[in-house]
Amino acid sequence: xxxxxxxxxxDETAAAVVRDGREVLSNIIASxxxxxxxxxxxxxxxASRKHLEAMPVVIEDxxxxxxxxxxxxxxxxxxRGPGLVGxxxxxxxxxxxxxxxxxxxxxGVHHIEGHALAIQLEQEVTYPFVALIVSGGHTHxxxxxxxxxxxxxxxxxxxxxxxxxxxxAKLLGLGYPGGAVVDRLAAEGDPESIVFPRPLLHQxxxxxxxxxxxxxxxxxxxxxxxxxxGSHLNDLAAGFQRAAVEVLTAKSLxxxxxxxxxxxxxxxxxxxxxxxxxxxxxxxxxxxxxVFFPTPLLCTDNAAMLAVAADAYxxxxxxxxxxxxxxxxxxxxxxxxxxxxxSI
Ligand code: ATP
Ligand code: MG
Ligand code: FE
Numbered sequence: 001x002x003x004x005x006x007x008x009x010x011d012e013t014a015a016a017v018v019r020d021g022r023e024v025l026s027n028i029i030a031s032x033x034x035x036x037x038x039x040x041x042x043x044x045x046x047a048s049r050k051h052l053e054a055m056p057v058v059i060e061d062x063x064x065x066x067x068x069x070x071x072x073x074x075x076x077x078x079x080r081g082p083g084l085v086g087x088x089x090x091x092x093x094x095x096x097x098x099x100x101x102x103x104x105x106x107x108g109v110h111h112i113e114g115h116a117l118a119i120q121l122e123q124e125v126t127y128p129f130v131a132l133i134v135s136g137g138h139t140h141x142x143x144x145x146x147x148x149x150x151x152x153x154x155x156x157x158x159x160x161x162x163x164x165x166x167x168x169a170k171l172l173g174l175g176y177p178g179g180a181v182v183d184r185l186a187a188e189g190d191p192e193s194i195v196f197p198r199p200l201l202h203q204x205x206x207x208x209x210x211x212x213x214x215x216x217x218x219x220x221x222x223x224x225x226x227x228x229x230g231s232h233l234n235d236l237a238a239g240f241q242r243a244a245v246e247v248l249t250a251k252s253l254x255x256x257x258x259x260x261x262x263x264x265x266x267x268x269x270x271x272x273x274x275x276x277x278x279x280x281x282x283x284x285x286x287x288x289x290x291v292f293f294p295t296p297l298l299c300t301d302n303a304a305m306l307a308v309a310a311d312a313y314x315x316x317x318x319x320x321x322x323x324x325x326x327x328x329x330x331x332x333x334x335x336x337x338x339x340x341x342x343s344i
Contacts, residue, residue, distance in 0.1 A: 001311055004062065004073045004098070005303040006055070008091035009083025009111045010136070011035075011042045013054035016304035017066035017073070021311025024121055026065035027297065027304040030054040033177065040176050041166075048086035055094050062303075073104065077303075077310030080108030080320075081327030082137070088326035096322055105319045109306045110335035115267040116144055118298040118305035125265055125292050130255045134248065134276070135268030136162040136177070139208050140332070141255045144265070147312040148336025153255050154206025161244060161270045164210035168217050168240055172228065182237045183273050189231070189238030194220065196243040198250075206255050213243050241275045249279045253287060262289040271299040313339055 003021070007014040011032040017025040032050045036042045063070060078095035081088055092108065099106035115138075116131040128145045130153070139156040159167070162179055169178020174185075196216045199209035217240050221228060228236055252264055266280060271293055284291040298305060318339040 001314060002068070002072055002074045003077050003307050003310055003314070004059070004070075004075075005077040005306040005310065006059070006091040006095050007079045007111070007114070007301060007303040007306060008051040008055065008087050009079045009081070010087060010301060011047050012301040013051045013058050013090075014301060014303035015055075015058040015062035016302065016307065017062050017068065018121070018304050018307035018311070021308045022121060024304045024307075025067070026062045027302055028058045028061045028065065029297075029302055030058050037176050040170055042084070044084045044086055047084055048090060051087055051090035055090055059094070070098070070102065073098075073102065075104055075310070075314045076106035077109050077306040078106070079111045079114065079306060080324065081111065081330040083111060083326075083328065085326050085328040088328070092324070092326050096324075100322060105314050107310050107313050107318065108320045108324050108338070109309050109313075110330060110332055112138060112140070112332045113150070113309045113335045114305035116142060116150070116265065116332070117147065117308035118267055118294045118302075119265050119292045120308045121298060121304060122294060123292065125263060128259075128261060129263035129265050130252070130259055130261050131265045131267060132248065132252050132255075133268045134161045134266065134270035136160060136166065138268060139210065139248075141206050141251065142332060143259055143261075147309050148339065150332045150335060152331070152333050153258065154208065154251060156208040156210060157200075158209050158211040159214060161208070161210055161248065162268070164214045164244065165270065167214050171218055171221060172233065172236070179270060180272065182241065183275065185234050185237035186241035186275055187238075189234030189236070191238040191242035193235040194239035196220075196239055198243050198247050201247050201250055206251055206258065208247060208251060210244065213240065241273070245273070245275045245279045248276055249283055252280065253283060256287075256289055263292070264289060265292045267294060267299060269300045272296040309335075
């Protein structure tokens with residue numbers, strides 16, 4: 001099935017054409033980062049307006065790159081939630097309109113379901129597996145039993161990992177979003193020179209806490225008499241990254257042990273992080289499990305990632321109704337409810 005996928009949950013407007021939930025013919029992403037950077041975070045009203053402008057452009061671009069016209073599209077997938085409701089509505093309304101006008105089926109997909117299954121566009125990972133979702137809004141461990149079947153194993157009690165990266169970058173004056181910058185600086189630093197706390201590391205659960213690490217960085221910065229730069233900045237970034245990565249690695253291993261599974265999928269923007277990749281790859285070699293990371297373009301927000309679940313739902317005959325609404329908050333374990341269980 002040839003799907004057009006649309007995503008506008010936060011600050012990326014994205015469109016993709018994907019065949020059979022597998023073959024990515026195009027994956028276009030228009031980022032609004034420049035628009036929001038000066039405010040140090042995403043401004044919801046601005047995001048909605050920018051999505052409205054960018055959506056027709058990314059759709060045309062996606063069709064052109066795929067070398068097809070809209071008449072070849074057999075189904076539509078959009079992000080239904082979670083996210084900023086005004087932003088979500090842009091992809092949702094566009095998808096409904098296209099589906100109605102062309103009389104083709106459409107389906108609303110969970111954004112995190114997209115992140116968790118994106119790896120299937122590149123290599124086949126057998127279900128069930130453990131998914132570590134590390135993004136701007138999530139730091140969650142899930143048991144993924146199949147499309148539509150997700151069980152939460154653990155989650156952050158406060159900030160998400162990406163949020164902590166962004167806050168640390170902001171307080172160091174490194175701009176927004178700053179995860180990738182901190183990652184780059186950390187690569188040149190000594191991770192043991194400044195030691196930050198590892199919250200919940202030794203607690204017998206699968207939960208995370210990142211706000212304490214961020215506060216420890218803030219307190220450290222406040223205590224300095226001069227601005228942090230050069231190798232001192234590298235060491236600070238490396239120390240923060242080591243603390244975050246150590247906790248993410250330890251809890252992932254604990255989740256594998258608790259479920260008895262030997263496959264770990266890492267997804268979301270922080271899955272781009274080189275420190276996290278190295279740490280989990282080493283743990284996988286030592287612990288004899290497999291770890292899967294999508295390529296960076298499929299880790300951060302994109303529309304192609306929606307195709308895996310959407311293709312499965314549509315192929316099984318499921319369709320979303322035209323009065324389907326966006327969901328700003330939507331736990332992943334309820335993602336398949338519309339089709340698989342009772343209606344939500
Ligand atoms: P969610 O998916 O939870 O709704 P989101 O869509 O905003 O949130 P993503 O686009 O998946 O999140 O990821 C963006 C986050 O990833 C940002 O916080 C960004 O700083 C972080 N990030 C991107 N690259 C890196 C990196 N190399 N190291 C650490 N963090 C990174
Ligand atoms: Mg984003
Ligand atoms: Fe995301």
